[in-house]
Amino acid sequence: MRKPADSSAPLADLIGERWSPRALDETGEVTWEQLRALLEAARWAPSFGNTQPARFLVGRRGDETFRKILGTLTERNQAWAHRAGALLVAIMVTRNEKGEVPYAEYGLGLAGQNLALQAVHEGLVTHQMAGFDAEAVRAAFDVPDEAVPRVAIAVGVQGEAEVLGEERAVDRERAERKRLSLNEMAFTDGWGKPAF
Incomplete structure (x- = not known):
């Protein structure tokens, strides 16, 4: 199922086609080569300042890392994410040998977006989740x-x-993608004054 972005300007295919489905094919494979490409994109x-704060835990369906990551997800996310070909946890490094890493969360977000766009290129989909136990990840993976x-x-x-x-989950999966319009998010000459 495609859900291309309904945009007010032409978008690159990778951006327009990217969305976050929960309906995954439990027989679909994500290869190590594909994961390497996703992580290279993130890298x-x-x-x-080239601090590179992004780190990733990586598990493929059937391996111990996948099982451990799946166990840290909320029940709601486990209900569908067990069908994924791979599960990752994105981690931000907040300190390095030079001290505090500025904008670490922003850097991790950019790496995550690169990863998601590379997945589109690979013919895969991604779904990023806040619904997991970070402390359980910390303990399980040291x-x-x-x-x-x-x-x-x-x-x-x-x-x-x-x-x-x-039915509710199926309807949500099929629902039209929605975003704020540009006049609600891009301003000029003062807050709330639309640029477009």
Whole structure:
């Protein structure tokens, strides 16, 4: 199922086609080569002063890392994310040998977006989740204090909406994508004065 962005200007295909489905094909494979490409894309994201704060835990369906990450997700996310071909946890490093890493969260966000766009290029989908237990991740993977688990990411092959089961979840999966209009988010000559 495609849900291209309804935009007021032409977008690059990678951006226009990217969305966050929950309906994943439990037989769809995410290869190590594809994961390498996603993580290379993340690695080349911009960061403040080239501090590169992004780190990732990576598990493929069936391996121990996948099982441990899945166990840290909320029940609601576990209900669909178990079908993913891979589960990752994006972690931001907040301190390095030079001290505090400025804008670490922003740098991790840019890396996550690069990863999501590379997934589109690979014919995959991603869904980023706040619904996970960061302290459980820290304990399960011996994450040091200066590294903060920030978001879990399901990577997979898109499936049919019906795999989600309940009607409300299926309807949500099929719903039109919505965003604020440009006149609600881009201002000029003062706050609230639309640029477009």
